[in-house]
Amino acid sequence: MVDGLESTLLADTSEMVQRGMPTPLSEENPTLFDYKQEVEEHGYPLLSGDRDLNRSSLVAEAAIVTRTSERSTFNRLATAExxxxxxxxxxxxxxTGSITSRTAAALVKQTQGIPRATARQIEAILLPTAATASDASMALRIKRARERLHPEAASDRRSRAExxxxxxxxxxxxxxxxxxxxxxAEDVLSIYNTVSMxxxxxxxxxxxxxxxxxxxDVFRDSLIEGWPGQHAKKQPPFVGLTIPALQLLTDPERGTANLEGYGPIPIGAALLLAARAPTLRAILTDPWTGSVLDLGRKRYKPSKALRDFLRVRDEHCRFPGxxxxxxxxxxxxxEDWAAGGVTSTQNAQLLCKRHQIYKxxxxxxxxxxxxxxxQWRTPHGVTxxxxxDGLLYPRALGPEPTPIQAMLPGTSIDAQAKRLLCWDETAEIPGIPDTGPEPRDGDG
Incomplete structure (x- = not known):
């Protein structure tokens, strides 16, 4: 039932964004969504009112609010619509709680790209069964109905899916x-059968x-080392690895290193990987917080050193998620260069092309x-x-929060009110003084 309400909220919100309803940020800056001006300034090949761009931006905002990935949120939005x-x-x-959200999602996924009348025909046939059948059974029934009623040839659908x-x-x-x-499917089975052989x-x-x-192991060795009988072995591609020296010296059994793009791995596995590295790079980090402070490079130009620094500190695009x-x-x-931003570690980040467009x-x-x-802020004010990833113990970034005040400071609750609230008359209410006079029998 909650999933049904969430679907309505997601779909309606997406429609409002596509219609261009005003937001506090757009009212504050009327030229914010002036695509023509922005395209001329930044050179991004965008069209005015690009629906896909607005949709992807909404998905990113919803992912932040729900603490989920953009891919998961995109799928939920597609199901909702x-x-x-x-x-x-x-x-x-x-x-009404008659069907499960998984069956509803399977119905939407399997009926995408077919005429609406056919999609509703599949729904009418299978919805009564969905009230009692399992999710696995419904997924198979929906798939079979789709293949039976789909108006497009299977070969054409296959070519598009490829x-x-x-x-x-x-x-x-x-x-x-x-x-x-x-x-x-035939390629997957060919690969699997070859490995199995x-x-x-x-x-x-x-x-x-x-x-x-x-x-x-055969699958791994064939891709990295080559099939048996092949003598020429290619050098493995670059893998970023950070091994903390203090943990290596003090606690090598329980210590962990950082594998770029993944996260912590055992130091023992990291040392085996580092043994094959053609070069090693010294990196200075804060031993308490884990934040990257500097790189041990002195022979490269500043721009090259800064890029190396960002690769180690950021590890990936810094857009949330x-x-x-x-x-x-x-x-x-x-801070944009045109607006006075400097080129420094404090004013630099890694961003993929799509999220540069967002920004x-x-x-x-x-x-x-x-x-x-x-600190990121979305077009609709979500922060x-x-x-x-390497920041193990982030320090407080803002002032100390204001102490929470009592809900009703200075208010007393007498015994009669406590009885009405089913409160133990002998219990003390934190933060609220209990100095009011006790009512006498017969008082209203």
Whole structure:
């Protein structure tokens, strides 16, 4: 039921933003969303009232408010708009708690890109079953109905889907991660069967590793070291690694190093990786907070040293929630150069191209607060504190908060009021003096 209400809120908010409803920030600066002026100044190839750009900016704001990733919020918004604009009956079923949000999301996802009449036909057929069937069963039923009623040929849909090929990864606990490839089904099966064949050959010998580990090791070795029989091995690509010297000396068993783009890994694993590094770089960090202070480089030009500094301090795009690598990000002046901003560590950050557009065109603002910490403000006034990943113990960045005052200072609560509130007459209320006179019997 809550998911149904959230879907309505997300979809309606998106529509309001697309209609260009005024916000406090836009009223404060009427030229803020003047795309023509901004395009001429910054050179970004944008169209006036770009719907996709406004939509992505709204997704970023909603992700900040809900503390979720932009990808997750984008999917939730897509589901919300599908329910609000196409599958109203499913939305009302969510309101009443008759179906699950997972089934509703599967219905929207499977009916995207097909005529509205066909999408509603699938909904009408399956909605009664969704009240009692499991999510897994409904996902399969929706998929089959889509294939049966889809007006477009399967070959045409396949050709369009192939343009979305991608390779992704995400971190897992204890120094591990997952690699995911989105490819045609026959390619995935070919890769898997090839890896399985080599793994089965190893498993037939005196190999002690389980088959699952063998598949993972063969897959890893084939990409990094090369298939067996290949003599020419390429140098592995650059991997950023920070090993704290104090932890290495004092507690090597429990200490951790920082793998760029991932986070903490055991020092032992870091040392094995560092043993193959062609060069090492000295980095000075604050031993208590972990913040990067300086780089041990003296032979490079300042611009090169500053880029190296940002790569180590920021590790990725500094927009809230964005994890694009330094190779996909660019140097950005926090305070624009044209507005008097200087080129320094206190006025620099890494930003990917999309989030540079947010900052320079859509009115997102960033302020450096020290130690590499940034305060971001969205076009609609939402603020978010973005800290560097390596900052272990951030110091307070603002003044001490004002002590909370009593709700009703100076007010006394007599025994009769306590009885009406079901309060223990002998209990003391913190912050409120209990000096009022006790009422006599018969007093109103």
């Amino acid at each position: 599908g329910l609000r604009n196409v599958h109203e009956r499913s939305l009302f079923a969510l309101y 343009t979305g090929r991608s390779l992704m990864w995400w971190p897992e606990p204890d120094g591990m991660a997952v690699l995911q490839a989105y490819l045609p 080599h793994s089965n050959l190893l498993a037939s010998s005196e190999e002690q590793r389980p088959l699952g580990q063998l598949r993972a 964005c994890r694009r690598a330094p190779e996909s990000s660019e140097f950005d002046h926090i 320079h065109v859509l009115g997102w603002r960033a302020v450096h607060l020290g130690n590499g910490s940034l 978010e504190l973005e800290l560097p």
